[in-house]
Amino acid sequence: MxxxxxxxxxxxxxxxxxxxxxxxxxxxxxxxxxxxxxxxxxxxxxxxxxxxxxxxxxxxxxxxxxxxxxxxxxxxxxxxxxxxxxxxxxxxxxxxxxxxxxxxxxxxxxxxxxxxxxxxxxxxxxxxxxxxxxxxxxxxxxxxxxxxxxxxxxxxxxxxxxxxxxxxxxxxxxxxxxxxxxxxxxxxxxxxxxxxxxxxxxxxxxxxxxxxxxxxxxxxxxxxxxxxxxxRLPAEDVMDIRSRPRDGAFRIAVPRLNRIANFDDLDPLSADPALSVEIVPPGRPLPVADLILVPGSKSTIADLAAFRANGWDIDLMAHRRRGGHVLGICGGYQMLGRSLSDPGGIEGPAATVPGLGLLDVDTVLAPKKHLARVAARDVASGAAVAGYEIHMGQTTGPDAGRGWLEVDGARAGAASADGHVLGCYLHGLFTGDAFRAAFLTRLGAAASEGQYGAGVEDVLDRLADHLAAALDLGGIERIARVIR
CATH class of the missing domain: 3.40.50.300 (P-loop containing nucleotide triphosphate hydrolases)
Known part of the structure; x- marks a missing residue:
């Protein structure tokens, strides 16, 4: 019943x-x-x-x-x-x-x-x-x-x-x-x-x-x-994303794209006390940071145009000249390449536009959406990486030959020749504690001892306790009706 x-x-x-x-x-x-x-x-x-x-x-x-x-x-x-x-x-x-x-x-x-x-x-x-x-x-x-x-x-x-x-x-x-x-x-x-x-x-x-x-x-x-x-719980709405500035911590800047998508990549980073995460709204320049993370987008070409209109492309190039690190995930990965083509008009009128040019790759959008959970491995550390892919399109080029992840024995993602610019289609990769610590340590961040998944479970338990102390849960259970 x-x-x-x-x-x-x-x-x-x-x-x-x-x-x-x-x-x-x-x-x-x-x-x-x-x-x-x-x-x-x-x-x-x-x-x-x-x-x-x-x-x-x-x-x-x-x-x-x-x-x-x-x-x-x-x-x-x-x-x-x-x-x-x-x-x-x-x-x-x-x-x-x-x-x-x-x-x-x-x-x-x-x-x-x-x-x-x-x-x-x-x-x-x-x-x-x-x-x-x-x-x-x-x-x-x-x-x-x-x-x-x-x-x-x-x-x-x-x-x-x-x-x-x-x-x-x-x-x-x-x-x-x-x-x-x-x-x-x-x-x-x-x-x-x-x-x-x-x-x-x-x-x-x-x-x-x-x-x-x-x-x-x-x-x-x-x-x-x-x-x-x-x-501390994963945010669903972009308006619920909050910057987490921490003095002296490793600084990550994230441009808030108009159609930002699958930004759960930011949750484990925001929860990590070793990191300072700043979500940069449109109209503000990208700050000086150790890592600029370009997130996913539901409308990549339109968000790329807005990225340039905000002057973020100029900020990104200055960051790169200073030796800063860049990571693009999904739509952000596509933006970092040489070109982005939409021959079928999936996102709007058929077009090919220049990318930001930080990775020697090209992307062609396709109508079939790729949806999959993925088990991967970080090539540099050997740490397991668990995540998911949700994208439309294929990215190829010389920098894709330097894939820094391994999936089913094949390289995935792309890296610049000096390794300072990375891209991948894998969302949720930072939920794994061992990988997150290894990745950030390579970039110069203090090693984190945080356990993100266990932390979410603990917060859910405390949330349940919080509601139990405040609400008539027996009354709620009595209101529930048998499904006919």
């Missing part, structure tokens, strides 16, 4: 993903077989499943919280923005199409069916499914055809708990206002509410909780204090 409950938010970025991860870990520690589910996610930070599909990074973290492998059914619809008005649509792990926002609604009946199929399939053999909404149900202009919030809740007959964010202010208006604008049938699905990100003495908001309950009829489930260690 499987039960399910849906966590929706009174706005975007209220902490739904973190709440679901903490609840997953709590109930898994109680001996329940728990699974996370998000019908529709929008993110360019994806994870690759064991069978070669892709899902949102948050659902991969939530799966880790449950102690299970990520599955494509945990996030059946993933939208990956490519432009301001269009996104790639990934359904049950694989690319379906690239559509403009105005045309997306036409796909929703088909996508709802896929969401329900994945939900039923995921529910088999487990005790509890914790479903995460997207954005807010208060966006009633999007209710027709909705598959992310109340549309899915109604189709799957789920009870809902609504989360508000007090840190941004106006939480009473967030929650009571949501109740006021919702259709009565949708409002009746909400059986409880909670307030997230409280700083200070939570007892001071007791009157606020009573007012919300009186005006909505919903049950108050608790006030969650600000969780200081949230930044």
């Amino acid at each position: 499987t039960r399910a409950v849906m966590i929706q938010g009174a706005g975007s970025n209220v902490g739904k993903s973190m709440l679901v991860a903490g609840l997953c870990r709590h109930f898994a520690r109680q001996g329940l077989r728990v699974r996370p589910f998000k019908p529709q996610n929008m993110s360019n930070n994806a994870a690759v499943t064991a069978d070669g599909g892709e899902i949102g990074r948050a659902q991969a973290l939530q799966a880790l919280a449950c102690g299970v492998e990520p599955q494509v059914d945990m996030n059946p619809v993933l939208l990956k923005p490519e432009t301001e008005i269009g996104a790639q649509v990934v359904v049950q792990g694989h690319r379906l199409a690239t559509v403009r926002a105005r045309d997306y609604a036409k796909l929703k009946p088909q996508l709802l069916k896929a969401c329900l199929t994945s939900f039923r399939r995921l529910s088999d053999g487990c005790d509890l499914v914790i479903v995460e909404g997207a954005g807010s149900p208060a966006e009633i202009n999007l209710r027709a055809g909705d598959i992310a919030n109340m549309g899915f809740a109604a189709a799957a007959d789920l009870p809902v708990i609504l989360a508000g964010d007090i840190d941004r202010g106006g939480v009473i208006a967030q929650l009571v206002g949501t109740h006021a604008v919702l259709d009565p049938d949708d409002a009746s699905r909400i059986e409880g509410f909670l307030v997230n990100k409280f700083r200070g003495d939570a007892t001071l908001f007791a009157d606020g909780m009573r007012e919300i309950a009186a005006r909505t009829g919903w049950t108050g489930l608790g006030i969650v204090p600000w969780f200081e260690e949230a930044w």
Whole structure:
């Protein structure tokens, strides 16, 4: 008998993903077989499943919280923005199409069916499914055809708990206002509410909780204090990336590309106390650093043009002349080459553009996306490297003959003749403690003794404890309804 409950938010970025991860870990520690589910996610930070599909990074973290492998059914619809008005649509792990926002609604009946199929399939053999909404149900202009919030809740007959964010202010208006604008049938699905990100003495908001309950009829489930260690968990949204400056540490500068993708490469570096990681927003020059890391991109040619428009190409060349190190990952790797060709118009009009010229390689984009988990070896140290590839295109050239990684007995990646400029398609490579320490030591950083994976597990445990101390978890479990 499987039960399910849906966590929706009174706005975007209220902490739904973190709440679901903490609840997953709590109930898994109680001996329940728990699974996370998000019908529709929008993110360019994806994870690759064991069978070669892709899902949102948050659902991969939530799966880790449950102690299970990520599955494509945990996030059946993933939208990956490519432009301001269009996104790639990934359904049950694989690319379906690239559509403009105005045309997306036409796909929703088909996508709802896929969401329900994945939900039923995921529910088999487990005790509890914790479903995460997207954005807010208060966006009633999007209710027709909705598959992310109340549309899915109604189709799957789920009870809902609504989360508000007090840190941004106006939480009473967030929650009571949501109740006021919702259709009565949708409002009746909400059986409880909670307030997230409280700083200070939570007892001071007791009157606020009573007012919300009186005006909505919903049950108050608790006030969650600000969780200081949230930044140690993998970030899903680019806006959640934070610089981690540390005096005297090895300095890494990361240009924040407009369509930055799969930036989980930065999480282990940001968590390492031996490193100072600075995320450089558009409009600011790249600072003096020991390493400039050019991250992945969902729209490589457009981000390369923006890279130049920001003057970062000039900063990068100055860094190179000073003897600094450069690493490009996936789209960043493609940018570092001599040229980047898109003969099929995958990212826009067919074009060939000059790259940054720091690696003697050329890239040709191709329509077929390469998705795979990869076990590799660092040639210099012999350390094991585990990661994943998620890219469209092939890179070849003389510097690719100096591959600094080894995959299935063949060299992978590329290196300049002096070894100061490196590129590869492998994401997630820094999660391995031995490789990360060996790689950074070669570049002159102090050897790190950090254990990144164990650190994430510890934070998930502390997050579960944090929620258990703040919320009526028994009440949440009682709200969960048996799936029909």
